[in-house]
Each structure stands twice: as C-alpha cells, then as structure tokens.
Amino acid sequence: MRLIWLLWIVSFSLYAAVAVQVGDKFKDSGKCKACHSHIVKQWDNSWHAKSHYGNDEYFQKTIDYVARKDNRKSLNTIKIECATCHNPRIAVTSTSAEYEAIAALKLDKDSAATKALQSDTISEGINCVVCHNIDQIHDELPADKRGINRVTWMKSGTMIGPFADAKSPYHHVEQRPFMDTNPNQLCFVCHANDTSEEGHRFIDMQSEFKSGSKACVDCHMGPRKEGVASTLPIANGQPRKRLIREHGFVGGHTESMWQNALNVDVRKNSNTLDIVLSNPQPHALPSGFGSREILIEAQYFNKGKSVKKEVLSLTAHYLSKRGKPTVPHLAAKTIQSISIPAQGMRAFSLPIAAGADQAVITVSYRLVNDEIRGILDLKDPIWSKKMVIKKISLKF
Ligand code: HEC
Ligand code: HEC
Ligand code: HEC
Ligand code: HEC
Ligand code: HEC
Known part of the structure; x- marks a missing residue:
C-alpha cells in the first residue's frame, strides 16, 4: 500500500507544474542585451513581450470581465490560470479553496499568489527564459495540459538553443530538437487547445494544422539567414557567423x-457577386484566438458616385451558460464560426446594388x-483597425 502511495506521489510530482525560480542573472531580457542586443530588440517589439496583464488591453479587460462574471473565482485566480501560457515563469501555479476564502475577504495582500503576480519576473510576459529554459515538452500528457503544465524547466542558467556547438561565458548551453528540427512542438505548448472556463474548446491550432513542408517559425520568425547569434567576439576576435531567424514573431x-x-x-453573376476566398496557409484564417474577424466589403458605384455598401463578417460568436453573447473565455458554446480552412477555400455571394456599374471589393x-469590442469596451484603435488583405475593382 505504502509503495503504491509513494509511486502515486512520485508520478504526481512529475506531472504537476513545478515552478523553478529563475536566477537574477537570467530573469529579464535586459540581462541578455550585452551579447544578444539585436535579438532582444526584435523580441521587445513582438506580442510575446506584451502578453502580460499590464501590457495588453484586450487580455487585461478579458481577465477583468471573466473575474466579474465568475463568482466562484477571484481575480488573482483567473490571472494565475491565464498565466499558464501568458506568463509561464510565475512562481505560483494554482490556488486553493482556502485562498479563495481569504481573497473574498480581501486578506490576501501578503499571500504567495499576490506576490507572484506582482513579481517583475513575469512582467515581460513570454520572454527569453520561457522558451530557452525548457528542458522537456511532455506531449504524452492530455491535450488540456498546456503552457507551464506541459513543460519541465531546466535548472536556471542553462539556455537551450538550436546549436550543438555553442559556448557562452555567461550561461551553460544545451541543444534541443524543438529549437531546431521540430520547432512546432515548442509553439504547440501554448498555441493549442484554447479552452473556456466552461471547458469549451474554442480554438485549437494544433488539430487544424496541416503539417507539410513549413513550420510555424518559417513564417512567423522568417527563414534562416546568415547573421550572428551573439555579438561577443568568440571567433578569432569576431562574432561567430551563424544561420539565424528573426525574433519578431510577427502575426x-x-x-x-x-x-x-x-x-x-471575384466574379459577376447575373445579380450577385461571387467571391471565393482561398487560404494557402497551413492553419485556418481567422484562427489563433476567438472573435478575430475577416470582413468582405463591397462598395457599389454608379458613374463614380457611391450607391450602396454590402458587408459580410467571417467570425465566431459565443454564448455563455446563461445563453448570452460572451467572450471566448466564458463560452459554453460556439453558435457561429466562419473561417477559411487551412489550404482550403470558401465561397460567398453578395447581391449587386441596382444600377451599379462598378464594385470595389x-x-x-x-x-x-x-460584439466583443462592445462587451469589453476596448479603446485602443488597433482592435478595430481594418488591415487590408486584398482590394479588387470590377467594372460591369
Ligand atoms: C516564443 C519562444 C522564444 C522566445 C520568447 C525567444 N526565443 Fe530565442 N529562439 C526561439 C527559437 C524557436 C529559436 C530557433 C530558431 C531557429 O530555428 O534557428 C531561437 C533561437 C535563438 C538563438 C540562436 C540564434 C537564432 O536566432 O537561431 C538565440 C541566441 C536566442 N534565440 C536568444 C533569445 C533571446 C535573448 C530572447 C529574449 C529576448 C529569446 N531568444 C526569446 C524561440 C524563442
Ligand atoms: C556575456 C555574453 C552573453 C550574455 C550576457 C548572454 N549570452 Fe547567450 N550566448 C552567448 C554566446 C557567446 C553564445 C554562443 C554563440 C555562438 O556559438 O554562436 C550564446 C548562445 C546563446 C543561445 C544559443 C544556444 C544554443 O545552443 O544554440 C541562447 C538561446 C542564448 N545564448 C540565450 C541567452 C539568454 C536568454 C541570455 C540572457 C538571460 C543570454 N543568452 C545572455 C553570450 C551571452
Ligand atoms: C509560453 C507560451 C507560448 C509559446 C511557447 C509560444 N507562444 Fe506565441 N503567443 C503566446 C501568447 C500568449 C500570445 C499572445 C500575446 C498577446 O497578444 O498578448 C502569442 C502570440 C503569438 C503570435 C501572434 C503575434 C501577433 O502579432 O498577432 C505569433 C505569430 C506567435 N505567438 C508565434 C509563435 C511561434 C512561432 C512559437 C513557437 C516558436 C510560439 N509562438 C510559441 C504564447 C506562446
Ligand atoms: C506558410 C506560412 C505559415 C505557417 C507555416 C504558419 N503560419 Fe500562422 N499565419 C500565416 C499568415 C500569412 C497569417 C496571416 C497574417 C499574419 O497574421 O501573419 C498567419 C496568422 C497567424 C496567427 C494570427 C491568426 C488570426 O487569425 O488572428 C497566429 C496566431 C499564427 N499564425 C500562428 C501560427 C502557428 C502557431 C503556426 C504553427 C503551428 C503557424 N502560424 C504556421 C502564415 C503561416
Ligand atoms: C493554452 C494556453 C493559453 C491559456 C491558458 C490562455 N491563453 Fe490567451 N492566448 C494564447 C495564445 C497562444 C494567444 C495568441 C493567439 C493569437 O495571437 O491569435 C492568446 C491570445 C489571447 C488574447 C488575444 C490578445 C491580443 O492581443 O489580441 C486574449 C484576449 C487572451 N488570450 C485571453 C486569455 C485569458 C483571459 C486567459 C485566461 C482565462 C487566457 N488567455 C489563457 C494562449 C493561452
């Protein structure tokens, strides 16, 4: 009996998320600047650097909204849940019923949870020591174990990377296949299985992905090009030349x-415009996060004068467990989801305005x-900005 218990405890401790402290020498990207300044600069402009509560209005307002609507869980508990992928170096990885009781009375100021959330270790979001300090990725775990629950960390001070022969005076190095030949495995630690508080999976980039010749990094970090991994003069008084990628994670x-x-x-039919969107990418568009949107707008003209506009919105809508429109993270179900599947196509049709002699699509x-901009009252213009994919003018 005791042996069984012991085995259970051992396997449990292997699978539960274990927070490993990051030493002060490696904690923030500023510590890497002396030798990797170009990489730090690219990463700093990326949205990985903004994934923290304090730096992304959409993320922050979603957390606040979820905490307001969910009366079983405190704001801090929701923040810690989301930190699983958005701030994986957080020192506290779950909260207990006792914590909820203390938090409800606002007596949690000095708790480990509050301190972990205020720590500057996590204020950089997904920084260098999130990706470069992972020892193993546990794909044998169930699909819902993501982020911090899917990895075991290296001891602080060892950086993993793509090169087998790197040497650094500042840190140890080790190579891992998910930094080189199998990089999708790293991206899928977090870019998969987005699930709501109600257990509804609203996006899964992993199951929709068509694996073929290209990996996520080929498009979102660019191709490997000649450059340097470190600017330190380690090769006959010069920095060593390497094949490297960009750290902008543009998306x-x-x-x-x-x-x-x-x-x-776009083709003109008798009184409709037939529009076919095809997606050469290996994942759906929109995808990534719920409530993203693709818009098809047709502006009709008669002798240069605008006469009518038709709009089609390709997006997803969600209902809460009470049947009200809600944010993806509170969804009990998806009531509509239109996107263009990976390497697939979809056809739409719009009525042509009477008397029109031209359309601009x-x-x-x-x-x-x-819907979601309204629910959350998002202010920054970036959330409503229309980013043009294609514009086509057609004379009838
Ligand atoms: C989201 C994960 C992620 C984050 C965050 C990240 N990296 Fe990387 N890094 C990678 C991947 C993947 C590669 C391998 C690229 C390739 O295929 O060559 C890499 C490669 C590198 C390399 C080797 C040179 C190269 O470009 O291949 C260095 C050095 C490096 N990263 C430093 C950093 C530093 C410093 C930071 C923080 C400012 C950082 N990385 C943040 C994923 C990440
Ligand atoms: C004093 C200089 C220095 C500092 C500071 C430094 N590094 Fe490095 N790092 C190097 C050198 C040198 C290499 C090897 C470059 C090569 O072989 O091309 C390297 C290599 C790497 C690699 C690639 C390892 C591999 O095996 O592919 C990663 C990842 C990395 N560093 C991350 C970091 C991070 C993250 C920080 C900040 C916490 C940091 N480094 C701070 C000098 C430094
Ligand atoms: C530790 C979890 C984690 C890992 C690992 C990770 N990401 Fe991300 N990624 C995120 C989160 C969270 C965001 C959203 C940040 C935000 O918008 O505030 C994001 C955003 C992005 C975006 C969107 C950027 C934009 O401008 O819209 C791209 C592209 C991306 N990641 C690519 C990658 C690639 C490629 C990899 C693998 C090399 C990777 N990510 C690994 C969590 C992760
Ligand atoms: C063949 C190139 C290619 C590959 C491979 C690829 N993507 Fe993309 N991805 C794109 C393009 C193009 C877009 C649309 C423009 C943009 O956001 O960059 C996009 C968009 C995205 C978005 C934003 C989607 C949205 O609708 O808001 C995310 C997140 C993303 N990709 C993550 C990933 C991840 C994770 C992988 C690997 C599993 C991956 N991508 C593989 C080309 C690619
Ligand atoms: C399984 C890992 C994971 C967990 C857990 C997670 N996220 Fe995310 N989240 C991501 C990834 C990956 C992206 C980037 C997708 C993209 O750019 O399209 C993202 C993007 C977002 C965005 C869009 C940000 C932007 O700038 O457009 C919001 C909002 C968001 N998450 C809210 C939350 C909230 C709230 C929680 C907790 C209730 C949470 N997430 C938990 C992985 C996760």
Missing part, C-alpha cells in the same frame, strides 16, 4: 503580414469583432 497584429494572406477571386482583417 495578426502586424498590418503588412496580412497583405495577400488569402487569395481572392475589400477583404480585410480585424483583431476583434464588433
């Missing part, structure tokens, strides 16, 4: 990335649809 928030992300074909992308 949905970058307008230029959307240009031609989809192919658009614009296909664009928005980070947040009208």
